[in-house]
Amino acid sequence: MNSIIPTNLKTEYLYNPLGIDSSHPRLSWMIETKTRGFLQSAYRILVSSDRQQLLDESGFVWDSGKVNSDQSVFVPYNGTPLLSNERYYWKVRVWDTRGNLSAWSEVSEWSMGLLSQSEWKANWIGEVFKPVEGNREVSFFRKSFTIGKPIQRATIYATAFGAIEVSLNGSRVGEDYFAPEWTDYHTRVHYRTYDVTSLLHVGSNAVGSILGEGWYSGHIAWYGKNLYGEALRFMLQLYVRYEDGTEETIVSDSSWKESKGPIAFSDFLMGESYDARLEHDGWNEAGFDDSAWRSPHVYGDFKGWINAQISPPIRVVEEKEPITEQKVVPGSLLIDIGQNMVGWVRIKVTGDRGSKVTLRYAEVLNPDGSIYTDNLRTAKQTDTYTLKGEGIEIYEPKFTFHGFRYVEITASADVKVTQITGRVIHNSMKSTGKLITSDSGVNQLFSNILWTQRANFISVPTDCPQRDERMGWTGDAQVFSRTASYNMDVAGFFAKYMTDIVDAQRKTGAFTDTAPFLKGFSDWSTFVASAGWADAGVIIPWTMYSVYEDRRIIEDNYDAMAAWLAFLVKMNPSLLRTDTQYYGDWLSLNASTPMDLFATAYFAYCAKLMAAMSEAVGKTEQAASYAALFEQIRSRFIEAFVAEDGRIAGETQTGYALALFMELLPEETRRKAAAHLVADIEQRGWHITTGIHGIKYLLPVLCEAGYEEASYRLLLQETYPSWLYSIRNGATTIWERWDGWTEEKGFQNPGMNSFNHYALGAVGEWMFRYMGGIDKSSETPGYKHIQIRPFLNDSLTLVDCQYESSYGTIRNRWSIVDGFAELQVTIPPNTKADIFIPYIDGEQVYESGEPVLYVANNRVGESIIDLGIVGPRRVFQIGSGEYRFRTRFKSNGAGK
Numbered sequence: 001m002n003s004i005i006p007t008n009l010k011t012e013y014l015y016n017p018l019g020i021d022s023s024h025p026r027l028s029w030m031i032e033t034k035t036r037g038f039l040q041s042a043y044r045i046l047v048s049s050d051r052q053q054l055l056d057e058s059g060f061v062w063d064s065g066k067v068n069s070d071q072s073v074f075v076p077y078n079g080t081p082l083l084s085n086e087r088y089y090w091k092v093r094v095w096d097t098r099g100n101l102s103a104w105s106e107v108s109e110w111s112m113g114l115l116s117q118s119e120w121k122a123n124w125i126g127e128v129f130k131p132v133e134g135n136r137e138v139s140f141f142r143k144s145f146t147i148g149k150p151i152q153r154a155t156i157y158a159t160a161f162g163a164i165e166v167s168l169n170g171s172r173v174g175e176d177y178f179a180p181e182w183t184d185y186h187t188r189v190h191y192r193t194y195d196v197t198s199l200l201h202v203g204s205n206a207v208g209s210i211l212g213e214g215w216y217s218g219h220i221a222w223y224g225k226n227l228y229g230e231a232l233r234f235m236l237q238l239y240v241r242y243e244d245g246t247e248e249t250i251v252s253d254s255s256w257k258e259s260k261g262p263i264a265f266s267d268f269l270m271g272e273s274y275d276a277r278l279e280h281d282g283w284n285e286a287g288f289d290d291s292a293w294r295s296p297h298v299y300g301d302f303k304g305w306i307n308a309q310i311s312p313p314i315r316v317v318e319e320k321e322p323i324t325e326q327k328v329v330p331g332s333l334l335i336d337i338g339q340n341m342v343g344w345v346r347i348k349v350t351g352d353r354g355s356k357v358t359l360r361y362a363e364v365l366n367p368d369g370s371i372y373t374d375n376l377r378t379a380k381q382t383d384t385y386t387l388k389g390e391g392i393e394i395y396e397p398k399f400t401f402h403g404f405r406y407v408e409i410t411a412s413a414d415v416k417v418t419q420i421t422g423r424v425i426h427n428s429m430k431s432t433g434k435l436i437t438s439d440s441g442v443n444q445l446f447s448n449i450l451w452t453q454r455a456n457f458i459s460v461p462t463d464c465p466q467r468d469e470r471m472g473w474t475g476d477a478q479v480f481s482r483t484a485s486y487n488m489d490v491a492g493f494f495a496k497y498m499t500d501i502v503d504a505q506r507k508t509g510a511f512t513d514t515a516p517f518l519k520g521f522s523d524w525s526t527f528v529a530s531a532g533w534a535d536a537g538v539i540i541p542w543t544m545y546s547v548y549e550d551r552r553i554i555e556d557n558y559d560a561m562a563a564w565l566a567f568l569v570k571m572n573p574s575l576l577r578t579d580t581q582y583y584g585d586w587l588s589l590n591a592s593t594p595m596d597l598f599a600t601a602y603f604a605y606c607a608k609l610m611a612a613m614s615e616a617v618g619k620t621e622q623a624a625s626y627a628a629l630f631e632q633i634r635s636r637f638i639e640a641f642v643a644e645d646g647r648i649a650g651e652t653q654t655g656y657a658l659a660l661f662m663e664l665l666p667e668e669t670r671r672k673a674a675a676h677l678v679a680d681i682e683q684r685g686w687h688i689t690t691g692i693h694g695i696k697y698l699l700p701v702l703c704e705a706g707y708e709e710a711s712y713r714l715l716l717q718e719t720y721p722s723w724l725y726s727i728r729n730g731a732t733t734i735w736e737r738w739d740g741w742t743e744e745k746g747f748q749n750p751g752m753n754s755f756n757h758y759a760l761g762a763v764g765e766w767m768f769r770y771m772g773g774i775d776k777s778s779e780t781p782g783y784k785h786i787q788i789r790p791f792l793n794d795s796l797t798l799v800d801c802q803y804e805s806s807y808g809t810i811r812n813r814w815s816i817v818d819g820f821a822e823l824q825v826t827i828p829p830n831t832k833a834d835i836f837i838p839y840i841d842g843e844q845v846y847e848s849g850e851p852v853l854y855v856a857n858n859r860v861g862e863s864i865i866d867l868g869i870v871g872p873r874r875v876f877q878i879g880s881g882e883y884r885f886r887t888r889f890k891s892n893g894a895g896k
């Protein structure tokens with residue numbers, strides 16, 4: 001009977017994570033079975049500190065016993081206390097509602113990090129600090145040590161104020177870049193954990209580390225350097241457990257040695273300068289003569305938090321070969337990667353000792369074919385490599401990244417660049433979304449959204465990856481968060497970002513407009529508390545809870561969110577939000593949404609989400625008071641901005657979209673408001689005027705109000721301004737502004753013209769939820785109760801949409817052929833789905849060739865329930881499995 005098996009075991013947000021901090025990590029699994037209508041009725045989890053004992057079932061730290069529950073996502077560990085440095089193995093099996101028992105899952109594991117600060121025995125060490133003006137040479141650190149007996153297991157814990165790359169016996173440890181990533185270093189720093197058992201051996205060993213500036217002291221935005229401090233330092237602890245059961249810890253301390261090396265500087269915004277002639281061969285191996293190296297400076301303890309990183313680390317996730325190379329300027333080669341991307345290129349070169357290769361990176365080209373760099377502002381994005389002249393040399397930078405599609409390579413005549421490879425980086429989240437349609441423009445748009453997410457999910461969700469900005473703008477992040485969740489598993493990434501948001505929160509309760517929040521920013525007047533930005537502190541936990549059932553993200557951030565609401569109420573006793581400057585619907589075109597309307601809408605929305613989140617974590621009283629607050633703000637909103645005929649002050653697409661989406665209108669006015677909205681879109685020749693906020697809400701509200709044709713017209717619009725306009729003009733990522741480049745005017749506003757800004761890509765959410773029709777029911781968190789409700793429109797003949805939820809793959813592939821609509825649907829085990837099928841009165845709906853009503857009513861054990869007719873659709877509830885529905889389809893107007 002073992003055709004049922006739990007798979008994809010996850011601990012907290014990761015697969016087989018090393019070094020986690022949580023004392024009650026949550027365990028999740030998916031279930032694989034072909035049985036239709038599979039529901040879990042019970043589970044049993046076993047956790048052991050010994051793999052063999054787990055397999056033999058001879059010793060556990062937790063045996064959950066048979067727990068009658070359908071929960072398979074985020075089940076908290078509840079065994080004996082977990083110990084630092086320990087490794088844990090777990091497996092799970094489940095029962096279905098018919099009493100069938102699954103096989104045991106494969107064994108999954110995690111290891112605990114250092115649960116208390118006092119377990120850090122290492123010292124913070126760095127170079128002996130002298131203040132440096134401008135560029136800063138990168139330090140290398142090393143230490144030799146002896147291992148006297150056979151090792152059972154070895155683990156490195158490393159943290160840094162700066163960015164650290166660790167190596168052991170000449171091999172790079174792990175694949176992370178820029179560890180331990182960006183946090184508010186005044187409050188918190190991450191550490192990372194690496195299993196180095198296979199790199200260590202009995203005898204002489206050496207550990208090395210390279211310490212770059214990273215976000216700690218390198219350039220950030222337009223604020224210059226040293227925003228957190230100047231004293232780069234790191235702390236490293238190598239924990240060894242011997243086969244005889246004894247332990248030893250090798251730590252960073254005054255006995256290490258430090259030296260400069262080949263890296264003259266390496267900075268996120270500026271690039272890197274590397275002189276291979278200055279390399280120290282074998283510097284991270286035992287036996288290297290480090291007598292000329294200096295002793296490091298030992299720093300005092302850090303008083304803030306040292307936490308394990310909960311999000312997947314930044315890695316190289318893909319390589320890209322150039323599509324063309326051409327000579328432009330004499331002595332220079334222009335490389336086109338064919339895709340606007342983030343990372344760098346690795347080159348293979350030969351040439352004379354001392355010759356230089358200069359690589360300049362850019363997103364777009366000038367009309368004369370040279371690289372366009374005006375939009376980088378002060379960011380130089382330039383890497384320089386000086387050859388040592390010893391045959392084939394391979395170079396890639398260490399502590400910098402660039403936003404680019406083009407690379408201009410300049411070198412003297414003796415230099416030959418024989419290979420160029422684009423190295424794509426981002427936090428290595430699992431990809432979860434796929435979308436293919438019958439329209440190549442729409443497919444390219446999906447690709448552009450995805451690539452823009454990849455480009456900007458670099459430790460924090462940044463606005464852009466190229467110019468001297470690259471900050472965690474909260475507004476952009478919240479608007480895009482649901483889209484992001486379709487594309488990748490962002491649960492851990494946003495949970496980490498919430499710590500940044502809360503670390504940045506002001507004493508007043510105000511959330512900030514960027515997180516991490518930078519020292520150069522003043523405390524109140526700028527970059528704090530802006531409507532639509534600061535509200536991210538409430539919207540992001542809500543979104544993550546909704547998608548992933550992550551209650552802990554609400555619990556952990558509840559007080560901070562409540563403080564934000566209290567701040568808003570205090571500052572705006574009239575409940576119309578008028579307290580400060582905002583950016584409003586940033587980058588809207590020829591439409592100006594009144595600021596107070598915009599801010600009050602978000603204020604109301606936050607109150608509403610707080611009510612729902614309070615409910616979700618059992619805070620019933622607070623839920624009631626936030627619900628009442630929402631109603632009061634809503635009344636004030638209606639009085640102040642909504643006319644009886646449904647017109648909304650400012651009469652902008654964004655104003656209508658916010659009011660409709662956030663449910664701020666009286667019932668009888670909704671229809672009229674939607675009609676005004678559509679009239680505005682039509683009057684503008686089916687063009688969008690919204691900025692980065694309205695764009696998230698616009699297409700969804702059109703569909704909900706019965707104007708799906710209008711939403712398809714906007715999607716498929718090819719003339720300016722539109723998504724497909726940018727695509728027709730070569731975009732491979734989402735532009736910051738609709739008018740970033742126009743036929744008429746060329747490049748616009750160089751200072752604010754990124755070609756890799758995801759906010760306007762927030763339409764990705766609509767593409768999955770409405771076009772593809774993969775959504776969750778609004779009543780329950782997560783995809784336990786799925787809703788398949790596609791808005792078919794015969795401007796497309798095929799949409800094949802797939803999403804990997806916490807329960808497994810959900811797929812809806814719809815097509816329109818010869819007047820028939822067909823929906824091929826996959827629903828994962830342990831969920832149910834309401835499926836909405838276009839319905840013409842009196843027409844049959846077939847499932848796998850048979851009339852569905854017959855199947856629903858007569859086939860014993862089938863998991864199809866007829867829920868009746870809702871508007872133009874017939875609704876069925878189905879259980880897990882694969883289905884093929886088919887019915888007659890009435891042409892409903894083309895968006896093209």
Ligand code: RAM
Nearest residue numbers: 463469473475476583586
């Ligand atoms: C810009 C950023 C960002 C936006 C803010 C208001 O500088 O690029 O996208 O949120 O300003």
